[in-house]
Amino acid sequence: MAPVSLDTINPKVLKCEYAVRGEIVTLAQAVQEELKSKPGSRPFDEILYCNIGNPQSLGQQAITFFREVLALCDHPSILDKSETRGLFSADAIERARQILDQIPGRATGAYSHSQGIKGLRDAIAAGIEARDGFPADPNDIFFDRWCKPSGPHDDAVTDTIREGWNTLSHSSVSLVPYYLDEATGWGLEVSELKKQWADAKSKGITPRALVVINPGNPTGQRIIRKRSVDFCKKEGLVLLADEVYQENVYVPEKKFHSFKKVARSMGYGEKDISVVSFQSVSKGYYGECGKRGGYMEVTGFGPEIREQIYKLASVNLCSNISGQILASLVMSPPKVGDESYESYSAEKDGILSSLKRRAKTLEDAFNKLDGVTCNKAEGAMYLFPCIRLPEKAIKAAEAAKTTPDNFYCRRLLNATGIVFVPGSGFGQVLGTWHFRCTILPQEDKIPAVVSRLTEFHKSFMEEFRE
Amino acid sequence: MAPVSLDTINPKVLKCEYAVRGEIVTLAQAVQEELKSKPGSRPFDEILYCNIGNPQSLGQQAITFFREVLALCDHPSILDKSETRGLFSADAIERARQILDQIPGRATGAYSHSQGIKGLRDAIAAGIEARDGFPADPNDIFFDRWCKPSGPHDDAVTDTIREGWNTLSHSSVSLVPYYLDEATGWGLEVSELKKQWADAKSKGITPRALVVINPGNPTGQRIIRKRSVDFCKKEGLVLLADEVYQENVYVPEKKFHSFKKVARSMGYGEKDISVVSFQSVSKGYYGECGKRGGYMEVTGFGPEIREQIYKLASVNLCSNISGQILASLVMSPPKVGDESYESYSAEKDGILSSLKRRAKTLEDAFNKLDGVTCNKAEGAMYLFPCIRLPEKAIKAAEAAKTTPDNFYCRRLLNATGIVFVPGSGFGQVLGTWHFRCTILPQEDKIPAVVSRLTEFHKSFMEEFRE
Numbered sequence: 012m013a014p015v016s017l018d019t020i021n022p023k024v025l026k027c028e029y030a031v032r033g034e035i036v037t038l039a040q041a042v043q044e045e046l047k048s049k050p051g052s053r054p055f056d057e058i059l060y061c062n063i064g065n066p067q068s069l070g071q072q073a074i075t076f077f078r079e080v081l082a083l084c085d086h087p088s089i090l091d092k093s094e095t096r097g098l099f100s101a102d103a104i105e106r107a108r109q110i111l112d113q114i115p116g117r118a119t120g121a122y123s124h125s126q127g128i129k130g131l132r133d134a135i136a137a138g139i140e141a142r143d144g145f146p147a148d149p150n151d152i153f154f155d156r157w158c159k160p161s162g163p164h165d166d167a168v169t170d171t172i173r174e175g176w177n178t179l180s181h182s183s184v185s186l187v188p189y190y191l192d193e194a195t196g197w198g199l200e201v202s203e204l205k206k207q208w209a210d211a212k213s214k215g216i217t218p219r220a221l222v223v224i225n226p227g228n229p230t231g232q233r234i235i236r237k238r239s240v241d242f243c244k245k246e247g248l249v250l251l252a253d254e255v256y257q258e259n260v261y262v263p264e265k266k267f268h269s270f271k272k273v274a275r276s277m278g279y280g281e282k283d284i285s286v287v288s289f290q291s292v293s294k295g296y297y298g299e300c301g302k303r304g305g306y307m308e309v310t311g312f313g314p315e316i317r318e319q320i321y322k323l324a325s326v327n328l329c330s331n332i333s334g335q336i337l338a339s340l341v342m343s344p345p346k347v348g349d350e351s352y353e354s355y356s357a358e359k360d361g362i363l364s365s366l367k368r369r370a371k372t373l374e375d376a377f378n379k380l381d382g383v384t385c386n387k388a389e390g391a392m393y394l395f396p397c398i399r400l401p402e403k404a405i406k407a408a409e410a411a412k413t414t415p416d417n418f419y420c421r422r423l424l425n426a427t428g429i430v431f432v433p434g435s436g437f438g439q440v441l442g443t444w445h446f447r448c449t450i451l452p453q454e455d456k457i458p459a460v461v462s463r464l465t466e467f468h469k470s471f472m473e474e475f476r477e
Numbered sequence: 478m479a480p481v482s483l484d485t486i487n488p489k490v491l492k493c494e495y496a497v498r499g500e501i502v503t504l505a506q507a508v509q510e511e512l513k514s515k516p517g518s519r520p521f522d523e524i525l526y527c528n529i530g531n532p533q534s535l536g537q538q539a540i541t542f543f544r545e546v547l548a549l550c551d552h553p554s555i556l557d558k559s560e561t562r563g564l565f566s567a568d569a570i571e572r573a574r575q576i577l578d579q580i581p582g583r584a585t586g587a588y589s590h591s592q593g594i595k596g597l598r599d600a601i602a603a604g605i606e607a608r609d610g611f612p613a614d615p616n617d618i619f620f621d622r623w624c625k626p627s628g629p630h631d632d633a634v635t636d637t638i639r640e641g642w643n644t645l646s647h648s649s650v651s652l653v654p655y656y657l658d659e660a661t662g663w664g665l666e667v668s669e670l671k672k673q674w675a676d677a678k679s680k681g682i683t684p685r686a687l688v689v690i691n692p693g694n695p696t697g698q699r700i701i702r703k704r705s706v707d708f709c710k711k712e713g714l715v716l717l718a719d720e721v722y723q724e725n726v727y728v729p730e731k732k733f734h735s736f737k738k739v740a741r742s743m744g745y746g747e748k749d750i751s752v753v754s755f756q757s758v759s760k761g762y763y764g765e766c767g768k769r770g771g772y773m774e775v776t777g778f779g780p781e782i783r784e785q786i787y788k789l790a791s792v793n794l795c796s797n798i799s800g801q802i803l804a805s806l807v808m809s810p811p812k813v814g815d816e817s818y819e820s821y822s823a824e825k826d827g828i829l830s831s832l833k834r835r836a837k838t839l840e841d842a843f844n845k846l847d848g849v850t851c852n853k854a855e856g857a858m859y860l861f862p863c864i865r866l867p868e869k870a871i872k873a874a875e876a877a878k879t880t881p882d883n884f885y886c887r888r889l890l891n892a893t894g895i896v897f898v899p900g901s902g903f904g905q906v907l908g909t910w911h912f913r914c915t916i917l918p919q920e921d922k923i924p925a926v927v928s929r930l931t932e933f934h935k936s937f938m939e940e941f942r943e
Binding site: 032075092097099285301 | 480481482483490493496529531532533535539545547549552554555560561564565583584586587588589622677685708714716723763765766770778779780781782785788789794796797798800860934
């Protein structure tokens with residue numbers, strides 16, 4: 012008798028789905044294996060992963076200064092050796108020393124304080140203050156391994172607010188989704204929030220928190236921040252602000268404004284509204300997904316609730332120290348006058364301006380495709396084009412027992428090696444079809460993406476012409 | 478209206494407790510702050526944390542070879558520089574190259590395969606094979622951030638087996654505890670397992686898994702492995718084996734035997750029993766708690782259940798790459814003939830033989846205390862002495878609204894700065910009192926621990942003499 016079978020497994024596990032690593036990606040991995048074992052078996056020779064925000068897997072280079080500091084903190088005994096000065100920049104050596112001095116016994120291999128190393132939290136609070144122009148308290152900072160409230164998430168806060176969710180879909184949390192408005196460039200509308208709120212209430216669900224991504228995923232759209240804050244305040248909702256794309260803004264006139272800054276500038280203080288802001292080392296120009304670093308800034312909870320959040324954080328002991336160090340670095344990068352400042356700035360600007368160009372090239376390419384319309388990417392890392400599929404293609408998808416967007420993405424993958432995520436994994440207005448495409452393939456690969464996609468799309472539309 | 482109050486918080490959060498970071502540790506942190514702001518205010522000048530297995534926080538040094546490799550993988554661009562050969566050992570450079578070659582694009586900042594980097598899993602499987610003498614499959618290895626099924630745990634497996642638990646006490650999992658037998662040196666008895674099993678069944682609870690720590694926590698006792706395997710097989714239980722103390726064995730005649738090895742040597746194969754073995758970089762002689770690295774070896778599940786475990790692992794994307802690298806290193810350390818072998822062995826043996834001496838000194842000291850008996854530490858990192866408290870002390874604890882063991886530990890902390898964990902946090906036979914003490918303070922601190930403890934105990938027993 013097997014202890015666990017599909018009959019006895021936790022049924023919530025079966026229901027759990029994660030779009031960006033779903034069926035299409037599994038298929039892509041199989042095709043990749045096939046390319047390795049039977050080269051030449053396909054009309055393409057590599058898989059182009061546009062499914063997930065994983066920049067360094069597609070060739071983006073890590074920021075040198077950050078990696079210098081990490082290496083020195085991993086192996087502090089080389090700090091005082093003369094060869095080290097030939098290998099590392101002076102400010103990286105200095106920064107590593109400062110960080111190590113903030114760690115009791117310089118023990119980068121010890122569990123830290125459950126919220127994270129105090130000196131690193133000081134650096135982050137200072138970075139937030141400099142960014143927002145409002146005070147930030149190091150005791151409000153909790154390091155965590157990824158810090159995204161929307162998908163994989165921080166347990167300590169969400170457990171406190173309600174039940175533990177792991178992904179929402181395999182937990183006892185009720186997810187009340189809302190739509191973004193494609194017509195306004197994926198804008199967030201308060202009327203939509205109110206509609207979904209009322210609908211949930213009528214079903215006996217009491218919403219406890221509003222999750223907003225700022226700048227927005229997919230395309231960094233402007234969101235109605237002030238009205239979201241007012242909505243949360245009026246309805247007694249915790250505002251969970253996923254702010255991991257704060258450095259990914261490609262439109263000069265649109266600056267990043269954190270939700271805490273917006274709330275404070277509206278005159279709402281610590282006692283008026285609960286805002287949790289999430290930041291991660293995985294996105295931005297740094298793209299350090301593999302380091303699993305991030306933090307949340309937890310404001311507007313009473314001391315008795317703070318104590319509970321701290322208790323849950325303690326159960327997890329602490330997040331990995333390298334991730335903590337890296338999170339502090341992205342919030343306190345080299346400054347004008349530091350030895351590394353020039354090379355750091357060049358690396359940063361190179362990455363961000365290239366992302367902007369790639370977004371534009373892909374957007375234009377999508378908009379040239381028959382039946383496809385694509386909003387501009389003003390931020391974040393994705394495009395989310397809308398595709399009007401011929402009735403015949405929709406029928407074919409039905410016959411293949413899948414959704415039309417999945418059908419299209421599967422065909423695209425098999426013909427070109429390009430991996431998109433079907434829109435149905437994210438939720439889309441009934442009867443509309445989309446796919447999500449990252450802007451992350453390196454710039455020299457973008458022409459290939461465009462030409463393969465264009466060619467495929469043409470033949471797909473011809474095949475299913477009515 | 479505050480969105481979250483003690484009336485509206487998830488009630489499971491309130492119930493959650495984590496002994497090793499509980500009330501006594503919070504008090505210790507307050508006393509530490511006091512020592513900083515008012516030096517000389519206490520009869521001691523430092524807090525001696527004996528509450529948690531956090532070796533490097535108490536001065537244990539990291540293994541040089543491991544840190545060299547980590548630093549080089551963090552900053553690969555120095556690999557080819559001549560200065561690097563003066564700073565790093567040749568085999569660390571070579572190993573870093575090998576590891577980087579196994580990572581697509583050498584991208585240590587990318588999300589890896591959701592189970593972890595394939596080449597690192599190969600190294601771990603080879604290490605398991607060499608240790609056990611039975612085959613291990615890299616596809617059975619899942620890297621995770623901590624890998625302990627007992628406290629903080631791996632979500633992917635436990636979610637699959639039943640509901641997500643975070644710590645058992647704030648989840649919808651029913652914990653069916655069992656006692657270890659103090660008379661046999663904290664032995665695990667099958668009669669006890671059967672008793673708790675029958676008791677659970679009579680309450681309508683169907684146990685799904687048996688969690689065993691091997692070697693045992695607290696004191697590395699021999700556990701009845703074969704009979705535990707048979708019990709799991711007969712009752713259809715998944716065997717979750719916390720094997721993180723596999724290197725912490727201090728008795729030459731008692732070797733570590735993994736549960737998978739035991740099951741295989743009994744003739745049980747993949748189809749006969751489900752065994753999950755957990756290993757971590759936090760314990761052993763490496764003690765790299767802050768790196769949050771570990772893996773589980775998942776055997777004996779059908780492909781449809783494996784697929785579900787993989788899906789949940791994918792939702793978490795991957796564990797941090799440095800932790801993955803470190804976990805592979807502890808399972809494939811330098812070998813005879815490697816440049817680092819001698820220094821590596823000296824570091825390793827130095828730590829383990831010192832731990833053995835510290836355990837013996839503390840054990841002897843405990844056994845000399847009036848009313849205290851202490852089993853020998855044959856492994857792991859702790860002692861769990863039993864203390865017979867005078868009735869007057871028990872009454873005083875009652876008056877102070879706490880348990881007698883907590884009362885003792887609080888008094889000890891206030892008088893000496895020594896931090897023990899009261900036994901009631903771990904569960905102890907009704908009417909007996911214990912505390913858990915790590916053997917981790919550095920050897921030069923042990924005499925102070927012994928003398929302060931001895932002096933305190935004497936005055937405590939005198940104060941409460943009947």
